[in-house]
Amino acid sequence: MTTTGLRTTAAAEWRALGTRVRLVVTDPALLDSCNLLLARHLAEVDAACSRFRTDSELSALAGAAGRPVRVSPLLAEALAVALRAAEATDGAVDPTVGSAMAALGYDRDFTLVREDDRPVSLRLRRAAGWRRVELDRTTGTVTVPDGVRLDLGATAKAWAADRAAAMLARAAGCGVLVSLGGDTAVAGEPPAGGWQIRVQDVTGAVEETPPPGSYETVGLRGGGLATSGTSARRWRRGGYELHHIVDPRTGLPVRTPWRTVSVVAATCADANAAGTAALVEGVGAEQRLTRLGLPARLVAQNGLVVTTPGWPAPREAAA
Template identity: 85%
Template sequence: MTATIAPRPTAAAEWRALGTTVRLVVTDPALLDSCNLLLARQLAEVDAACSRFRTDSELAALDTTHGRPVRVSPLLSEALGVALRAAEATDGAVDPTVGSAMEAIGYDRDFTLVREDDRPVSLRVRRAPGWRRVTLDRATGTVTVPEGVRLDLGATAKAWAADRAATMLARAAGCGVLVSLGGDTAVAGAPPAGGWQIRVQDITGPVDEAPAQGSYDTVGLRSGGLATSGTGARRWRRGGYDLHHIVDPRTGLPVRSPWRTVSVAAGTCADANAATTAALVKGAGAERWLTRLGLPARLVTHRGTVVTTPGWPAPAVPLEAAA
């Protein structure tokens, strides 16, 4: 006789924090409320340390240090360390010193307010100062940011926060946990049978509904993280310019990429996110770069053509070209 293993039940909660959608799924429904409370507390701490939109955040306080080394909290130190490692691993394609460039294109507040703003912008090509100018001394807990350099951890902080939260909750609850922040997903603990089934799609929409247009894949994730970056979701128009939130550090302007979206699976959500953002910045040939790194990836062109790298699962559903 062959024993059958009942699938693990799951329970989910969804709300908003850090300017994005938060989704928490646990394999023990009885622990959902307590895990959700712990997650809310942790994300509030991340926001207070890392937000570019809060004048009282630790990150904002670095704007007034005038190039002097200052002591920062272990939380901000960790977040900065992740951002600087991402910059090094991507040859600067992901660079935390793009803060001034983000403000110059109008992304200087929560995105729901950015779209309502009609102030003109002046677009000029200006290379980001460069991540190597930022010094993080983990031994002393200090960071030095040159005067005039503004940091933006948006490319890495949410993915890092998802990793951190999933690991903490899985240890505290002793069950499987999925944390998704704006689609950047980290999992920890024992997964459901068949892994966490995550739909990767080209057009943002409700997680429980198949997209009406655009192609999609379903990925079974057992550990690590999965991230998707794209130029279509956070877009706005200002002063006759069509803008989006992925900035090329080489120009300080929204990147012009052949890819509409890039999805990557990696050992951590932070690594996956750094790779997706870098692929958009690197543009043509990014699929070869991802292949050399051994990262399973799915890249979609503006015409809807799907390109995958070795290790990405074959599509379980027919792919439809985007309208």
């Protein structure tokens, strides 16, 4: 339990969706009930959106041979968020990169990918293009071209954090922070001074302080903050060092001047899409984020930190 300003908070940490989950609430008495609701929500998201589970709704789309498939409202919402992100980023964030990710060897939970060091040939596959996916919200159906596999990894966790934070704040009537692998959404009344969030170049536990200069702590009162980077999820295939941020135009991991990009936006999903797109775009990404009016912190490969207007001033402590 921690105290921020005049308000006491309580936190829980565990793992789901292949990543670290952190829940913080401003009413400690409600932590356990909120945690149960969050676990149920994330289990539903996993059953709908996982590309690693053969029984997920998303996997069923891959086997539909181009026929329309009726999907749950949950998956329809997740797909709508992914397609909006693709449109907003001019295709830099594209849900049809699933086949490209699998060809690079990222075809199972990342802990298994990292441990698999078998020498295999590197196969490349460009994304089919998000405009080929048809989502009909009226009929609740999705049509994916035969041979195209979807990957919602670039948007689903951030969307799930947004959805969970809003749901828990309504149910509990208190301030809520939900972080899924660095994709952070907040809702409800924040602690005095705002939520204190540590932004760092390498994913790690809250109790593990990174090296000086590689992180800062900022205050957030609403919306979401997401950090995208190329250093956290890396593996080797066919003698190549690979990472999980793929350029849809080439099917290759992006070669970018940025190590990490952190963005603040009205929603965590918007922040995540903008940060991932900045990595794909590379040079000039800070100017595009400035034109969009999105506060951001970009860390170059050499450690140089660049911020855009509106990036929160550093604070003293982490939430």
